[in-house]
Amino acid sequence: MKPSVLIVEDEEALVTLLRYNLEKESFHVVSAADGEEALVLAKEETPDLILLDWMLPLMSGIELCRRLRRSPGLAKVPIIMLTAKGEEADKVRGLESGADDYVTKPFSPAELIARMRAVMRRTHPAINAEQLAFVDLVMDLAAHRVRRGSRDVHLGPTEFRLLRHLMQHPGRVFSREQLLDSVWGRDIYVEPRTVDVHIRRLRKALNNDHEIDLIRTVRSAGYALDRP
Numbered sequence: 772m773k774p775s776v777l778i779v780e781d782e783e784a785l786v787t788l789l790r791y792n793l794e795k796e797s798f799h800v801v802s803a804a805d806g807e808e809a810l811v812l813a814k815e816e817t818p819d820l821i822l823l824d825w826m827l828p829l830m831s832g833i834e835l836c837r838r839l840r841r842s843p844g845l846a847k848v849p850i851i852m853l854t855a856k857g858e859e860a861d862k863v864r865g866l867e868s869g870a871d872d873y874v875t876k877p878f879s880p881a882e883l884i885a886r887m888r889a890v891m892r893r894t895h896p897a898i899n900a901e902q903l904a905f906v907d908l909v910m911d912l913a914a915h916r917v918r919r920g921s922r923d924v925h926l927g928p929t930e931f932r933l934l935r936h937l938m939q940h941p942g943r944v945f946s947r948e949q950l951l952d953s954v955w956g957r958d959i960y961v962e963p964r965t966v967d968v969h970i971r972r973l974r975k976a977l978n979n980d981h982e983i984d985l986i987r988t989v990r991s992a993g994y995a996l997d998r999p
């Protein structure tokens with residue numbers, strides 16, 4: 772599954788360069804040119820990582836970073852600040868505002884991608900894990916197997932991908948549209964209601980009569996994998 776990255780940068784040429792290199796490395800890329808747009812997009816997309824330029828129109832990268840950190844659904848999304856300023860004091864301010872790492876312009880795309888992967892490994896181990904676990908559910912990604920407690924759970928390919936996505940982001944609520952983008956892919960047209968059908972199948976496979984439903988339906992918002 773593609774990790775998603777939000778680029779917040781007003782320099783169009785740099786966005787184009789980053790988008791090209793990140794898509795080549797199988798990232799799903801969205802971009803915003805200012806802080807206001809970035810806040811809206813971040814809430815919509817809940818990206819796996821945010822690349823944030825320091826010098827932005829309307830709202831500085833630092834201010835945006837603070838606001839992202841205060842936003843309930845986004846507080847834990849890793850942020851890498853991009854900046855032309857190499858001053859030690861600025862670096863400290865960037866990290867104090869909640870950024871996870873700091874890259875000074877000019878940088879090579881390869882260097883940035885390596886830093887991104889390192890930050891994601893540190894802050895979001897589930898993205899790179901071989902095995903995912905949640906309460907009594909265990910998913911072995913290499914063997915493509917799912918177990919609940921001591922029994923094997925048999926899932927169709929779509930339910931498997933759906934569960935993997937939920938297990939990679941436990942506790943996070945995803946809208947039907949977000950699940951369609953992440954699990955089915957952006958280029959395929961599927962009715963949002965299809966998500967409900969596959970969630971129903973997934974629940975049926977996961978929950979025996981006596982077992983607690985770990986999938987939470989959030990009215991008019993979507994679904995989350997949650998502790999009962």
Ligand code: CA
Nearest residue numbers: 781824826827
């Ligand atoms: Ca800029």
